[in-house]
Amino acid sequence: xxxxxxxxxxxxxxxxxxxxxxxxxxxxxxxxxxxxxxxxxxxxxxxxxxxxxxxxxxxxxxxxxxxxxxxxxxxxxxxxxxxxxxxxxxxxxxxxxxxxxxxxxxxxxxxxxxxxxxxxxxxxxxxxxxxxxxxxxxxxxxxxxxx
Numbered sequence: 001x002x003x004x005x006x007x008x009x010x011x012x013x014x015x016x017x018x019x020x021x022x023x024x025x026x027x028x029x030x031x032x033x034x035x036x037x038x039x040x041x042x043x044x045x046x047x048x049x050x051x052x053x054x055x056x057x058x059x060x061x062x063x064x065x066x067x068x069x070x071x072x073x074x075x076x077x078x079x080x081x082x083x084x085x086x087x088x089x090x091x092x093x094x095x096x097x098x099x100x101x102x103x104x105x106x107x108x109x110x111x112x113x114x115x116x117x118x119x120x121x122x123x124x125x126x127x128x129x130x131x132x133x134x135x136x137x138x139x140x141x142x143x144x145x146x147x
Contacts, residue, residue: 040139081146096113099112111139115127115129127146128144
């Protein structure tokens with residue numbers, strides 16, 4: 001069923017209102033200071049992982065990550081993940097978003113950074129880093145994924 005042309009603006013307005021109601025995080029922009037602090041923490045973490053300092057990357061991560069993954073499991077999982085893709089060739093930050101929640105985590109402040117990356121064994125990859133804001137005001141990695 002086609003919508004008459006005179007109602008197109010109404011459909012667009014209803015869709016916009018629905019998006020604001022059902023997807024409130026769509027209009028949350030990451031402020032420049034938060035982005036800079038989060039990016040610095042993420043890049044420090046990535047530098048540790050890229051140089052195979054997995055134990056140190058775990059030690060500097062958020063308590064959320066450390067409470068869910070023991071050091072031995074982290075070392076094994078991160079080593080397997082990075083062995084599959086090989087050394088990083090390039091990485092460029094693509095997207096950033098803020099949220100007041102993360103799956104399986106308590107309410108708080110979360111920053112998700114996505115990187116378009118290239119590895120020796122995987123030319124096109126998406127790295128996702130989820131950072132949690134600590135009580136001390138520092139951003140720390142709470143999750144790391146490669147697709």
